[in-house]
Amino acid sequence: TIAKETREFQAETKQLLDLMIHSIYTNREIFLRELISNASDAIDKVRFESLTNHDLLEGNRDFEIFLIPDDTTNTLTISDNGMGMTANEVIDNIGTIAKSGTKAFLEKIKETGSVADTELIGQFGVGFYSAFMVAEKVTLLTRVPGHKGVKWESNGDGTYTIEECDKDTRGTTIILTLKKEYNSPDHPEENFTDRYILQNLVKKYSDYIRYPIKMNFVKEEKPKDPDGKIIEDAPAIKTTEVRILNSMMPLWAKNKNDITQDEYNQLYQNLFHDWENPLETIHSKVEGAVEYTTLLFIPAHAPFDLYQQEVTNGIRLYSKNVFIMENCQDLLPEYFRFVRGLVDSPDFSLNISRELLQHSQQLKLVGKNLEKSVLKTLENMLNKDRTKYEQFWKEYAQAIKTGVYADYSGRDKLKGLLLFSSSHSEGVSTLDEYISRMHENQKAIYYATGKDRAAVESLPQMELLKEKNIEVLYLFDRVDEFAIDALREYNGKKFQSISRGTLDIEEIANEDSQKNINQVAQENDTLINAIKEQLKGKVADVKISNRLKSSAVCLVSDDNGISISMEQILAEMNR
Ligand code: ADP
Ligand code: MG
Numbered sequence: 001t002i003a004k005e006t007r008e009f010q011a012e013t014k015q016l017l018d019l020m021i022h023s024i025y026t027n028r029e030i031f032l033r034e035l036i037s038n039a040s041d042a043i044d045k046v047r048f049e050s051l052t053n054h055d056l057l058e059g060n061r062d063f064e065i066f067l068i069p070d071d072t073t074n075t076l077t078i079s080d081n082g083m084g085m086t087a088n089e090v091i092d093n094i095g096t097i098a099k100s101g102t103k104a105f106l107e108k109i110k111e112t113g114s115v116a117d118t119e120l121i122g123q124f125g126v127g128f129y130s131a132f133m134v135a136e137k138v139t140l141l142t143r144v145p146g147h148k149g150v151k152w153e154s155n156g157d158g159t160y161t162i163e164e165c166d167k168d169t170r171g172t173t174i175i176l177t178l179k180k181e182y183n184s185p186d187h188p189e190e191n192f193t194d195r196y197i198l199q200n201l202v203k204k205y206s207d208y209i210r211y212p213i214k215m216n217f218v219k220e221e222k223p224k225d226p227d228g229k230i231i232e233d234a235p236a237i238k239t240t241e242v243r244i245l246n247s248m249m250p251l252w253a254k255n256k257n258d259i260t261q262d263e264y265n266q267l268y269q270n271l272f273h274d275w276e277n278p279l280e281t282i283h284s285k286v287e288g289a290v291e292y293t294t295l296l297f298i299p300a301h302a303p304f305d306l307y308q309q310e311v312t313n314g315i316r317l318y319s320k321n322v323f324i325m326e327n328c329q330d331l332l333p334e335y336f337r338f339v340r341g342l343v344d345s346p347d348f349s350l351n352i353s354r355e356l357l358q359h360s361q362q363l364k365l366v367g368k369n370l371e372k373s374v375l376k377t378l379e380n381m382l383n384k385d386r387t388k389y390e391q392f393w394k395e396y397a398q399a400i401k402t403g404v405y406a407d408y409s410g411r412d413k414l415k416g417l418l419l420f421s422s423s424h425s426e427g428v429s430t431l432d433e434y435i436s437r438m439h440e441n442q443k444a445i446y447y448a449t450g451k452d453r454a455a456v457e458s459l460p461q462m463e464l465l466k467e468k469n470i471e472v473l474y475l476f477d478r479v480d481e482f483a484i485d486a487l488r489e490y491n492g493k494k495f496q497s498i499s500r501g502t503l504d505i506e507e508i509a510n511e512d513s514q515k516n517i518n519q520v521a522q523e524n525d526t527l528i529n530a531i532k533e534q535l536k537g538k539v540a541d542v543k544i545s546n547r548l549k550s551s552a553v554c555l556v557s558d559d560n561g562i563s564i565s566m567e568q569i570l571a572e573m574n575r
Contacts, residue, residue, distance in 0.1 A: 004163035007091070009154075013129075017156050020132040028182075028190065031130040032198070033205035035078045035174060037322050038127060039065045040209045042082025042172060046145075049083070056083075056145045058170055067202075067215045067245070071193040074183050081171040084144040090152050090162060094128060094140065132156040134192060135176035141165060142172040199245050208250035208321035216240050250321050252295040252344060256283055268297045272314060272340045276300045279392060282341070282377050286369060290362045294370060296341035298377075302395040306338055314340035315370075319348040331367045335403025335410050336374050338396050343370070371413075378417055382430070390428065393419050401479040405486040415487055421453065421474040423466065429473075431490045437471055444496035445489075446503075447473040449481055460551035461498040472498060500557045520544050 009017065043063045050056040060081060068077040085093060131138050136155055143149040149167030154160035167173075176192075183193045191197055195217060202213050220236040251259060251267050265277040278297035285293045296315075315331045317324040321344065332339055347362050382389045393400075400417055403410040419428040424437060434445060446465060450456035456474045465472050475481050484495045496503070521528065521544040532542045540558060548554060 004161055006159050006161050008159055014158050016129055017132055020129050021156050028130075028133040029192075029201055030205070031134050032078075032192070032201050033322065034127050034130045036065060036202070036206045036209060036213060039078060039080035039082060039172065040206075040211055040322075042080055042084070043211050044082075046081075046083040046170070056170075058145050060170065063211045065209070065211055065213045067198055067213065069193040069195060069198060069215070071183055074178050074180075074193070076176045076178060076192050076198075077173060078176075079171070079173040081169060084142045084147075084171050085150065086144050086147050087150045087162060087164070089144075090140070090142065090150050094152060094160075131174065131176055134178055134182040134190075136179045137177040139175040139177070140172065141167050141175075143167040143170060145170050199243075202245040205323045207246045207323070208248065208253070208318070209246050210248055210321065212244045212248060213246045214242050214244055217243050250318075250344065252283065252293050252342065253321065256285075259283070264295075264297075267295075268340070271316070271342070272297070272299070274299055274340075278340075279388065279395075280377060280381065282373055284373060290345060290347050290365050292343055292345035292347070292366055294341065294343045294366075294373070296339050296370065296374065298392065298396075299338065299340060300391075300395075302338055302399075306399070314338075316342040317348055318342060318344035320344070320346050324348060328363075331363065332370055332374070333403070333407060333410060335399050335407060335414065336371065338399055339370075339374055375413055382417060390419070393428070397477075398479060401477070401483045405479065405482040411486060415490060418483065420447075420480065421476065423457075423462075423472045423474065434471060434473060435491060435493060438493070439470065442470065444494045445473065446470060446496050446498050447475055447484060448498045449475045452476055459499065460548055460554040461556070463548060463550060464503075465498060497557075499555070517544050 008014075043065070046056055047061075047063060050061070063081060066077075066079040068079065069075075070077070138154055138156070140152040141149060142152070149165045150162065151165040152160060152162050178192055181187055182190050184191060188194070189197070195215060198215065206213060217240070219239045219241055221239065222230045222232065222236050223234050225231055251263055261277075261281070264281045264283070268274065268278050268281070269276075277300065279300045280298040282294070282296040314326075314337075315328045316326045317328050328343075331343070343366055345362070345366065348360075378389070378392070381392060397419070400414050403414050404418065405411075416430065416432065419430060420434070421427075422429050422434065424434075431445065438445075448456045448459055448462060450459065453474060453476075456462065456472075456476075462472065473484075475484065487495065489495060524544065528542055528544070535542065539555075545554075545556075
């Protein structure tokens with residue numbers, strides 16, 4: 001037996017505790033997530049070891065985590081029936097910092113000598129110590145099956161006490177004596193003896209912990225008479241009801257074949273606060289350099305703020321069912337910002353900071369894979385379910401087109417997904433479809449810009465192309481033209497504006513309308529010179545053209561110059 005002993009924390013631990021207590025870090029509620037996941041780890045351990053040593057269970061295999069808030073004693077107790085710790089384990093695990101991540105972090109702080117700019121602290125590898133963010137005293141009672149109980153206590157200064165104690169039940173009980181501000185109705189959001197706050201925190205951070213997280217809710221009700229009527233003047237009767245706060249089994253951890261679309265829809269609506277079902281669900285499990293499960297959704301409708309500057313990315317991260325963060329930025333490229341979903345990987349560290357996680361190689365790799373799988377899904381949709389794809393296009397065309405012109409790396413991946421109106425039909429076509437309908441010796445993909453179909457079709461330049469039955473893409477959206485300009489060509493076919501430069505369509509289709517332009521030009525030399533004289537300074541050149549059918553003249557832009565509609569956009573922007 002050991003008598004009560006007071007011990008000093010390891011120097012580094014002291015430092016860490018100091019940072020915890022005076023932390024500038026505001027997200028203090030994560031302490032609960034940390035303690036619950038430790039409890040869950042400890043239950044994992046006893047469950048695993050009991051497979052070969054049944055005595056460890058001591059006849060109790062109803063694994064559970066219990067939360068006991070008590071606002072009269074100012075305490076929040078978190079209790080588990082996991083493996084517990086021996087006295088030596090408590091000293092080793094709780095009194096020292098073994099984790100290299102934390103050590104590295106502390107070294108970095110020493111190096112830079114500043115704490116102010118290291119907001120990371122609360123999220124770093126601090127686990128158990130995060131309790132000191134909200135507690136002025138932490139008491140830990142723990143017992144390993146077959147061993148004596150141990151009591152550990154500290155108020156976060158440089159020392160802790162440790163002594164033997166009696167403990168009936170297996171596992172660990174942690175009693176947090178809360179700092180005043182965390183048990184006060186003045187800070188309702190951070191009142192950690194409030195059952196509803198705790199319930200929400202469990203939902204938010206620990207919903208999918210595999211063991212039940214239980215809490216007692218006390219109900220006060222007046223008794224009823226035999227007819228079921230409430231007896232008003234009788235004293236209220238208190239009944240305690242144990243509720244399980246978490247749903248335990250994450251949907252995404254189940255086998256795909258055991259999940260209904262309805263279940264996916266429920267989860268999607270709950271997590272992403274949408275009242276509609278998603279347009280598409282992507283669920284996959286990946287094993288490789290990084291192991292992860294992902295569940296992605298394409299919402300049926302683009303959120304109204306999708307194209308605004310400050311858009312939140314809808315990807316949540318989990319590690320072994322434990323929530324780490326939402327809105328993980330940079331996981332998917334900007335042009336897939338409409339995708340909602342989650343990634344769960346045992347390779348993500350729970351305690352890592354946002355910034356560090358953002359730069360982690362694992363996350364980069366996962367991001368690359370997610371992008372690929374979204375691309376593949378869209379390609380499949382385009383090929384197999386055109387109606388659905390066009391629905392997608394109606395909502396997210398802007399994002400894809402912007403990806404083509406604004407993101408160099410996205411260009412090639414996205415170009416096959418583009419849809420355009422064209423002279424072929426009232427519907428929309430992909431570039432591949434356009435190419436499949438091209439004349440045999442047609443070298444370019446022709447396009448025209450205008451505000452709508454009628455406007456484009458009345459362009460004088462359309463006449464000849466129409467007559468020759470050459471298909472023209474109609475660009476109604478400014479971003480269409482930006483995208484086409486960025487692409488320059490598709491599968492070796494140049495994009496050619498019908499109102500820019502020479503059209504070179506003589507060799508395409510039947511040649512009966514071909515004329516010797518040079519000869520006509522010579523014959524009309526005086527006329528052309530007169531027109532040039534009149535328009536001096538307003539146009540660059542006046543030429544005889546073969547592109548007109550019934551109109552007398554048309555304006556075209558130079559091959560190298562900007563297009564007419566681009567000029568209009570620029571003029572508008574300057575206004
Ligand atoms: P981590 O969980 O990343 O190891 P923590 O600071 O959260 O770091 O916990 C440190 C160690 O303390 C754990 O690895 C574990 O050995 C021990 N520990 C913490 N909480 C419990 C618990 N409820 N039951 C048993 N052991 C625990
Ligand atoms: Mg931990």
